[in-house]
Amino acid sequence: MSISRKQKGKRRQELLGTIYSVAIYTILYIPVFVMMMFSFNNQRYNYYWNGFTTQWYAKLFNNSAVIGSLWYSVVIAVLATVISVTIGTIGALGLKKYEFRGKKFINNMLYIPIIVPEIVMAVALLIIFIKIGLSLGMGTILIGHCTFCIPYAVVTIKGRISGDGYSLEEASMDLGANRIKTFLNVTLPSIMPGVMSAAFLSFTLSIDDVVMSNMLAGAKNSTLPVLILSMNKTGVTPDVNALTTIMILFIVIAMILNNFIRNALKKRAKMEENI
Amino acid sequence: MQKNTFKRKTLPSLAMAGPVSLWMILFVTLPMLYIIYISFMSRGVFGDVVYKFSLESYETLLDSTYFKVILKSIKAAFVTTVLCILIGYPFAYYIAKKPKEVASKLIMLIMIPFWTNSLMRLNSWLLLFQTSGPVNNFLLSTGFIDTPMSFVYTDGLVMVGMITNMLPFAVLPMYSSIEKLSRSLLEASADLGASGRTTFFNITLPLTFPGIFSSIILVFIPSLGIYTVTDMLGGGKVLYIGNIIKNQFGSIRNWPLGAALSVLLIVITGLLIYIYTRFAKIEDMEVL
Structure with missing residues (x-):
């Protein structure tokens, strides 16, 4: 009962x-x-629902401002990802493997861009750039994005480095491979999952960023999120909705494919193991 | 021999840890020190910085207009945090009790909306709640109200935006701490006759507290500095610290004041992290 x-x-x-x-x-x-x-929505500005249309998807490709800002964002995101993952990967390995003076300090510094509100990092970088006379534009946005992507990359990759005392690397070097060969053939494959998630994270953080991009952009070009923010006074136009819809569908399909490929690879690895 | 150590140890450590260290010193340490320095300077007549020590900016912060904004921001960040924890904990608990494969899919399902640009998601709330938007139309047609309600540019709608944007950052750390909780402890407690409620308050809650505190930090600190939500949903009528900082470096041009507000945010952040490190390791904060 x-x-x-x-x-x-x-x-x-x-x-x-x-x-x-x-x-x-x-x-x-x-x-x-x-x-x-x-x-x-069949309306120039999204004030109310005014019937169904697909015109914005067609017109999207004629709106050079929106597409231009998307490319600007994508270029910055790709560059930020490449720079952050490169510095982050070798940095994570270096910080894990070697002891040196000031290592604790660097480790603490890595947490600052992750934790301190982004607006603070953005204005701090802005006044330094102005002080040293760097002109604002793609370069400064890129530095800003890397400054928060690198810490995330280091933390993500560091979590994937096994603490087994580098016996595999030593074995590789004993067998006559040099440092660079060992890094490419032994170390890198073992931390590849971490590197991939760091890359994914950096790309998404960079492409979605508003605060840094808004502060550090020059007068000329703006990234897509900055353009959206500036539209907010008059209302965001439906073509931006169309673009964002395409982007989210693209990401979801990419994720599903990625999952699918990963599962297939796992299955194959298992089969090979059994043989 | 000495040359050998250099080649074997110093050189590779320099090559590997060097770039990241240099980047952090150049673009984190220096800017942080410089902004603290600027906060103690004063503003010139033309919006320039006068390099002479002064506490002017910090005195301005205590000025009632700015002090009100600071208090309002802290209050909003506090309410956001409390609501995110209260809403997120049962949600995290529900997911953590599912089998591992199901749980990881459910977590994925939380992340997907966040790959949509955050400003566009905020804009959606505006579209829904605007004067002739779906919510008002629905309320009008059902006869609940006679004239459209004005939701847009109110503190309430800003709060909706804050909570929906911050919720995942509250759920993820709490999820992983609940998930790590050993089942045997809960069973032991039940076997010893404790009711579900007693077990929850005496075992589950205390043991998952580090996760809760991570959530508090990951929600409270960003909420305190945010200006996009207020810009999109507050329409310039709702101002938080983030908006004020941004304006000082933009149209208003009072760098020392903006710097002082930034230092305030740094101090609050530092204080919370200090409390956190008293009882948990910062590496376990689940920032990702």
Whole structure:
């Protein structure tokens, strides 16, 4: 009797939990679906729903300002990812392997861009750039993005370095491989998952960034998020909704493919192991 | 021999740890020190910086207009944090109790909306709640209200934006600390006759506290510096510290004041991190 009552209570709890979670997911997804819906709105500005159209998807490619800012964002994100992952990978290995004076200080410094509000980092960089007379533009945005991407890359990759005392690397060097060969053939493959997630993280952080880009941009070009922010006074136009819809679909498909390939590779590795 | 150590140890450590160290010193340490320095200078007539020691900016912060904004920001960040923790904990708990494969899919499902540009997601709330938007239309047609309500550019809508933007940062650390909780402890507690509630308050909650505190830091600190939510949903009518800092380096041109506000944020951040490191390691903060 009491057991069945207990089970009943548990089932009710489970049901409540499910309802609650579905509600939270709904709230998290509402903005995405509203954003998508209004990309089909037949109105120059999204003030109210005015019927269905796909014209914004066609017109998107004629709107040079929006597409131009997207390319600007993508170029910066790719460069920021390459620089951050390169410095982050060798940095993570160096900080894990070697002891040197000031190492603790550098480790602490790495947490500053992650934790301190971004606006503070942005204005601090801005006044330094102005002080040394660097003209604002792509270069300064890039430095800004790398400054928060590098710490994330280092932390992500450091977590993937096993603490097994570098026996594999030593074996490789004993067998006559030089440092660079050892790094490329032994060290890098072992931390590859960490490097990949660092790259993914850097790219998404950079392409979505508003605060640094807004502070450190010159007068000429702006990234897509900065353009959206500046549109907010008059209202964001539906073609931006269309572009963002395409981007989110692209990312989701890429993620599914990535998952699929990873699973396939895992299966193959397992099969090879069995042989 | 000495040359050998140089080649074997110093050179590789320099080559590997050097670039990251240099970057951090040039673009983190120096700017941070410089902004602290600027905060003690004063503003010239033309918005330039007068390089003479002064506490002018810090005195201005205590001025009622700025002090009100500071208090308002702290209050908003506090409310956001509390609500994110209260809403997020049961959610994190529900996910953590699922089998591992299901849980990782559910976590993925939280992340997907966040790959949509955050400004566009904020803009959606504006579209939903604007004067002739779907929410007002619905309320009008059902007869709940006679005239459209004005949700936009209010503190309430800003709060909706803050919470929906910050929620994942609260859920993820709490999820991983609940997930690590050993099942045997909970079973032991139940076997010894403790009710579900007793077990929760005496075991689950204390043991997952580091996760909760990570969430507090990851929500409170960014909320304190945020200006995009207020810009998008507050329409310039709702101002937080972040907006004030941004304006000092933009249109208003009072660098020392903006620097002093930044230093205030740095101090609050440092204080919270200091408290955190008293009982947990910073490496375990689950910042990712």
